[in-house]
Amino acid sequence: MWQCPKCGRKFNKTNQSHYCGPAAQSIEEYIAQQPQEVQPYLQQIHETIKRALPDATEKISWSMPTYWKNRNLIQFAASKKHVGLYPGPAVVEAFADSLREYHTSKGTIRLPYDKPLPLALIAEIVLWCAKEFDA
Numbered sequence: 001m002w003q004c005p006k007c008g009r010k011f012n013k014t015n016q017s018h019y020c021g022p023a024a025q026s027i028e029e030y031i032a033q034q035p036q037e038v039q040p041y042l043q044q045i046h047e048t049i050k051r052a053l054p055d056a057t058e059k060i061s062w063s064m065p066t067y068w069k070n071r072n073l074i075q076f077a078a079s080k081k082h083v084g085l086y087p088g089p090a091v092v093e094a095f096a097d098s099l100r101e102y103h104t105s106k107g108t109i110r111l112p113y114d115k116p117l118p119l120a121l122i123a124e125i126v127l128w129c130a131k132e133f134d135a
Contacts, residue, residue: 017080019063027058027065034078041083041117045076048119052126073129083117085109087125090132095125 003010007020024030031042042065049067050058056067064077064086075086082103089107092099098121103110111117 024060030065038078044117048122049126052123082110082112087129
């Protein structure tokens with residue numbers, strides 16, 4: 001078990017990457033806490049989801065930007081080499097053909113920083129989630 005000398009949090013991995021400061025209270029604050037070079041990607045995803053789901057509640061859940069409408073619909077988070085989009089396993093299965101060029105796993109879509117963001121696909125996924133989950 002490794003403990004961060006700055007914030008005191010404990011992790012299984014030595015030198016685990018994490019944010020030492022206070023937890024973000026809003027999506028805008030979350031984006032502002034991320035590395036400068038990552039912020040444009042996160043802002044584009046945030047704006048795309050907001051346009052697709054204007055009446056969704058925005059919040060931070062599990063330390064990630066979350067969009068809620070009767071339930072958790074979709075989340076995203078910055079990682080070292082990609083943005084993780086978390087719409088759930090049903091979405092990854094339903095959009096398997098459209099997601100072939102991205103690494104996916106159980107409910108996760110990895111959008112690498114070295115490729116343009118598929119904003120139209122993200123909007124389509126968000127709308128599918130809202131419809132499928134009766135949000």
